[in-house]
Amino acid sequence: MNNLLFEPWPWYTSGLLIALIMLLLILWGKTFGFSSNFRTVCAACGLGSRIPFFNFEWKSTSWNLLFALGALIGGYLATHFLGGNKPPQLSAGALADLDRLGLLAPQSFQPEEIFNFKYLFTLRGFFVLVVGGFLVGFGTRWAGGCTSGHAISGLSNLQWPSLLAVIGFFAGGLVTTWFIWPLLGF
Amino acid sequence: MAIVRILNSKKMFKTLKFILAGIVFGIIMIKSQAASWYRIREMFLFESFHMFGIIGTAVAAGIIGIYLIKKCSDREKIKEAVGLKPKEHGIWRYLLGGTIFGIGWALTGACPGPMVVNFGSGYAAMAVVILAAIAGTAFYGIIKNKLPH
Numbered sequence: 568m569n570n571l572l573f574e575p576w577p578w579y580t581s582g583l584l585i586a587l588i589m590l591l592l593i594l595w596g597k598t599f600g601f602s603s604n605f606r607t608v609c610a611a612c613g614l615g616s617r618i619p620f621f622n623f624e625w626k627s628t629s630w631n632l633l634f635a636l637g638a639l640i641g642g643y644l645a646t647h648f649l650g651g652n653k654p655p656q657l658s659a660g661a662l663a664d665l666d667r668l669g670l671l672a673p674q675s676f677q678p679e680e681i682f683n684f685k686y687l688f689t690l691r692g693f694f695v696l697v698v699g700g701f702l703v704g705f706g707t708r709w710a711g712g713c714t715s716g717h718a719i720s721g722l723s724n725l726q727w728p729s730l731l732a733v734i735g736f737f738a739g740g741l742v743t744t745w746f747i748w749p750l751l752g753f
Numbered sequence: 754m755a756i757v758r759i760l761n762s763k764k765m766f767k768t769l770k771f772i773l774a775g776i777v778f779g780i781i782m783i784k785s786q787a788a789s790w791y792r793i794r795e796m797f798l799f800e801s802f803h804m805f806g807i808i809g810t811a812v813a814a815g816i817i818g819i820y821l822i823k824k825c826s827d828r829e830k831i832k833e834a835v836g837l838k839p840k841e842h843g844i845w846r847y848l849l850g851g852t853i854f855g856i857g858w859a860l861t862g863a864c865p866g867p868m869v870v871n872f873g874s875g876y877a878a879m880a881v882v883i884l885a886a887i888a889g890t891a892f893y894g895i896i897k898n899k900l901p902h
């Protein structure tokens with residue numbers, strides 16, 4: 568039992584648990600969609616006075632900020648107490664790909680050569696941390712949701728706009744993975 | 754005893770339950786490794802079934818769960834949430850917005866949830882990603898009316 572908890576969890580338990588979280592939120596009268604928090608933060612910072620899109624009753628969505636606070640705590644707990652910082656065991660093909668990108672095989676949960684302030688002003692660091700983050704925030708609001716809102720909630724509710732969004736997610740992701748990443752040498 | 758009384762007070766529970774759900778979500782994201790840049794890259798390379806398995810299982814279980822809730826519940830609030838605010842009409846917003854999101858997803862290896870989860874795990878540089886995402890959302894709000902939806 569102990570080992571099961573401390574080893575990485577298999578895909579089927581993880582997928583089931585994610586669905587349970589989504590269903591639990593529905594039973595509490597809420598919808599699972601994480602990226603709405605970015606809009607809420609913009610509204611809470613007072614952007615609503617100048618930009619109509621952020622002029623809404625953001626306090627009614629503050630439950631989602633609590634959920635985000637929990638996610639942050641959960642990340643801390645899993646990493647420090649449940650052995651969550653183990654490097655992922657990748658396939659041989661994925662390892663060869665890392666080598667082509669000039670990255671080491673996983674030493675930890677995330678590539679240290681990317682997620683570190685040291686690399687913020689390298690081409691790769693800037694593209695990942697700043698440009699990547701910006702595009703996630705911009706795209707998710709334009710599409711009206713992220714992986715949780717569209718791929719999980721929307722598809723589970725058989726909403727066709729979510730299928731379009733997920734097709735977009737993969738179109739953008741595949742082009743970036745295969746054609747943009749190789750250009751981001753250093 | 755004091756703790757029991759605090760937990761019993763309804764308002765406190767309303768706050769705590771969302772934090773608790775978030776904690777479980779954060780733990781799942783780390784323990785499933787769905788929050789790892791490596792796993793997202795592996796998914797887009799079609800080098801592993803792992804992420805497809807996670808999303809596929811979640812959607813399959815979600816479809817069954819939502820169907821059951823729709824059938825069995827008649828509480829107004831739940832019905833409203835199950836409606837999941839019928840998505841707005843349009844094609845471009847989903848395809849183009851989704852594509853932009855996908856580019857960002859493959860760069861950062863993190864969607865919005867995992868960004869926050871990783872920050873919690875101790876990747877302080879994720880703060881940059883989160884701030885950039887908030888800036889991206891603000892920028893969308895500014896130019897919203899000029900974009901096709």
